Amino acid sequence: MVFPIVAFGHPNLRKIAVDIDKDYPDLDNLIESMYESMYISNGVGLAAPQINKSIRLFTIDATPFSEEAATEIEFKEVFINAKMIEESGDKWPFAEGCLSVPGINEDVMRSPNIRIQYYDANWEFQDKEFDGVIARVIQHEYDHLEGKLFVDHLSGLRKTMLKGKLNDISKGKVKVDYRMIFPKLKKKR
Numbered sequence: 586m587v588f589p590i591v592a593f594g595h596p597n598l599r600k601i602a603v604d605i606d607k608d609y610p611d612l613d614n615l616i617e618s619m620y621e622s623m624y625i626s627n628g629v630g631l632a633a634p635q636i637n638k639s640i641r642l643f644t645i646d647a648t649p650f651s652e653e654a655a656t657e658i659e660f661k662e663v664f665i666n667a668k669m670i671e672e673s674g675d676k677w678p679f680a681e682g683c684l685s686v687p688g689i690n691e692d693v694m695r696s697p698n699i700r701i702q703y704y705d706a707n708w709e710f711q712d713k714e715f716d717g718v719i720a721r722v723i724q725h726e727y728d729h730l731e732g733k734l735f736v737d738h739l740s741g742l743r744k745t746m747l748k749g750k751l752n753d754i755s756k757g758k759v760k761v762d763y764r765m766i767f768p769k770l771k772k773k774r
Contacts, residue, residue, distance in 0.1 A: 594755025
């Protein structure tokens with residue numbers, strides 16, 4: 586099942602997501618559908634709040650970054666109930682985009698090294714360190730669990746300059762090739 590992606594302005598993107606347990610209904614199918622939704626939308630990560638579920642779950646498949654990094658990146662993982670433990674190193678800029686904020690890509694400063702604890706798809710506890718592009722993708726998706734978007738990391742001036750575009754996204758005035766839920770879309774009568 587392919588889920589529609591909620592667009593900028595949707596209240597669920599600003600909620601702090603809640604932990605789930607092993608008995609969460611139909612979790613395996615949800616994870617499979619999240620990957621399917623992510624691939625259809627040409628994303629490298631997808632957090633549950635982006636599909637209108639305020640739970641601490643995100644999926645990543647960073648393989649598309651192999652071309653940009655000029656090295657083979659094979660990283661596919663499910664993060665359940667993730668908790669960021671540490672972010673370290675000198676922050677570096679990288680152009681980020683987001684399925685919930687289509688058509689906008691901006692340089693975001695993030696730490697190159699992280700340590701995160703989570704459960705994987707088999708409910709095995711993980712305490713891992715990541716760096717580089719993988720750390721960045723994890724931080725981006727983790728932000729969704731905390732009710733944050735990549736545009737929140739931009740300067741006040743840059744956010745002001747993007748205000749019109751962001752408002753248009755929330756109204757559905759953006760071209761996308763995947764299904765979306767626009768919070769301010771006026772329904773035709």
